[in-house]
Amino acid sequence: MDALRGFGELGLGSRLKRVSEFVMKETQIVYDHFNIDFDPYLFPIFKIISNKDGVTNSEIQNSLQFSQPAITQALNKLNNKGLIIYKTDKEDKRKKIIYLSNKGQITLETLKPLWINIDKVIKEYTLESSSSLIEHLNALENKLNKKSFSKTIIDNIKMEVVQEIKIINYKNEYAKDFYKLNVEWLKTFFVVEPYDEEVLSKPETYIVNKGGHIFFAKLNNEIVGTVALMPIGNEGLFELTKMAVSPNHRGFKIGQKLMQYCIDFAKNEMKLPKLILYSNTKLENAIYIYRKYGFIEIPIQENSPYKRSDIKMELVF
Amino acid sequence: MDALRGFGELGLGSRLKRVSEFVMKETQIVYDHFNIDFDPYLFPIFKIISNKDGVTNSEIQNSLQFSQPAITQALNKLNNKGLIIYKTDKEDKRKKIIYLSNKGQITLETLKPLWINIDKVIKEYTLESSSSLIEHLNALENKLNKKSFSKTIIDNIKMEVVQEIKIINYKNEYAKDFYKLNVEWLKTFFVVEPYDEEVLSKPETYIVNKGGHIFFAKLNNEIVGTVALMPIGNEGLFELTKMAVSPNHRGFKIGQKLMQYCIDFAKNEMKLPKLILYSNTKLENAIYIYRKYGFIEIPIQENSPYKRSDIKMELVF
DNA sequence: TACATTTACATAAGTGCTTATATAAATACA
DNA sequence: TGTATTTATATAAGCACTTATGTAAATGTA
Secondary structure (H helix, E strand, C coil), X not given: CCHHXXXXXXXXHHHHHHHHHHHHHHHHHHHHHCCCCCCHHHHHHHHHHHHCCCEEHHHHHHHHCCCHHHHHHHHHHHHHCCCEEEEECCCCCCCEEEEECHHHHHHHHHHHXXXXXXXXXXXXXXXXXXXXXXXXXXHHHHHHHHCCHHHHHHHHHHHHHHHHCEEEXXXXXXXXXXXXXXXXXXXXXXXXXXXXXXXXXXXXXXXXXXXXXXXXXXXXXXXXXXXXXXXXXXXXXXXXXXXXXXXXXXXXXXXHHHHHHHHHHHHHHCCCCEEEEEECCCCHHHHHXXXXXXXXXXXXXXXXXXXXXXXXXXXXX | CCHHHHCHHHHHXXXXXXXXXXXXXXXXXXXXXXXXXXXXXXXXXXXXXXXXXXXXXXXXXXXXXXXXXXXXXXHHHHHHCCCEEEEECCCCCCCEEEEECHXXXXXXXXXXXXXXXXXXXXXXHHCCCECCHHHHHHHHHHHHHHCCHHHHHHHHHHHHXXXXXXXXXXXXXXXXXXXXXXXXXXXXXXXXXXXXXXHHHCHHHHCHHHCCEEEEEEECCEEEEEEEEEEECCCCEEEEEEEEECHHHCCCCHHHHHHHHHHHHHHHHCCCCEEEEEEXXXXXXXXXXXXXXXXXXXXXXXXXXXXXXXXEEEEEX
């Protein structure tokens, strides 16, 4: 079937190229999956720039052994993406010294955990003793065919993220995160009504001071998700609401982690008999999750508190 | 220095690409050195065509896992070089069945010994046990930096060729080779005079029947070089002359092999006391070789037999 | 048997490299 | 101190691929 493999050492050149292209393409999938505007071929140059505090085109060329125009072209790409800035050397006006821009710094921080995991997975695929390079390439290609490289990396990263997520209580300093996350979410699916504005901008007044609770999912000092338990009326009825996850961090099951925490808290700490929530049937995924955690649909009253809600659910402990 | 190496497994993609490109480029040098109009990237496709008796574009694509346009484009290149021919399938008129052309067959035969040696040298560079792919690439790149890959292959091939060269006696069937090789050589450096034409087209009359000898260097059924011992006058004086090597086979020391054989023959078989030769001082390399084999410059007579000669040399046994 | 789908190959345009060459500043040298 | 050489970077064009799409023949299906 695979002729190239049959050629043995003779096809080494084409073989290396094929594996290289495969690895690059899979890495691209990883970057794309996490919505990072970055290309695998830019990695060596970007890494060098981030390692040193100011480098020139020719310095990069020396450490990479690519052609000088290749460096210039890649730098143009990085510049177009806004990841680097140029400063002309004062001593030697031919030189352009290259630094990471602010956006570059931020991208670097997002890339770092990916790189750690890419490195880890490549090691997983390639740390194996063999008696020849071709044999090694055979083993690697076998593994790549058997188990998706990009998926393995993505799963690793997600697992890591999930482990690092901490659920924490409301503090004043998180008020703006609470607002931002919820407004972002509302804008995506509905419209932000005046009452939303009011509640979301004063969470302390409307939720915490009324005996409610707000929780946050924190990942490396960044608030990436939130949820609230808000009292309804005066009979000890609580609503699970204001759940939102940062768009850059969807797919990590952060919402489910928040929900689990919320349910446990309501049941064990607050000793509530039940929880209710309002949602909309067009949010199929959300409703699926609610059901998964035991919520059951109940009749919705005529004048429900939210215009956008057309379904009411209940979880009895 | 080498940043890419410093990145470890993380830079695997770029790393593989770099090594691939290096190997390809070095292989190109080998093909160029032997004046073969062929590119390393065409190898996989050309090899598949030569292995099977008639293949289609899509069959090649299946066995190589390249994109279909990549195959079409490479086939166009092979077709432009005249190495393949297309025949439309009679059953299915969409299909173009691909065969090697006559030229393709010949090129294949010239390539085969190169491929054997390329394979051998790559094995030499890569048959080494290591515990990870990166480690293996490190070892390979170290070797590639230390010892020229292309030169090693070329040297291997030359050695093999030299071993396969046989020096044989004159036969009628070689008359045309004798003519062709000498005229080719004369045209390069001088002009072919009427007397040359006469002697070269009738070697039997002018050399063999007069007690002279003609020797040929034969490589795989091909005559690639010649030299003659021609009598001068009637006093048993012999001239080493008509030495020529095929342009495609220069650099294999075929000339030296012919010369050594000639000298040994003159000394041991013909029991000659000495040999003379005429040459031209502008042929510096030739004269260097003559000196190396013991020829010493002697005064040249006024009316030397060749207009083009300005130096006469002698080897006394 | 007609028409939609699939298959085989070709073409077009884009990408990340390459080599060759241009441009402008710095340095060497007479 | 002026001019040639070297150095740093940019631009242009080519190359071996890619993806997207086109074209024509064969096949499946109603």
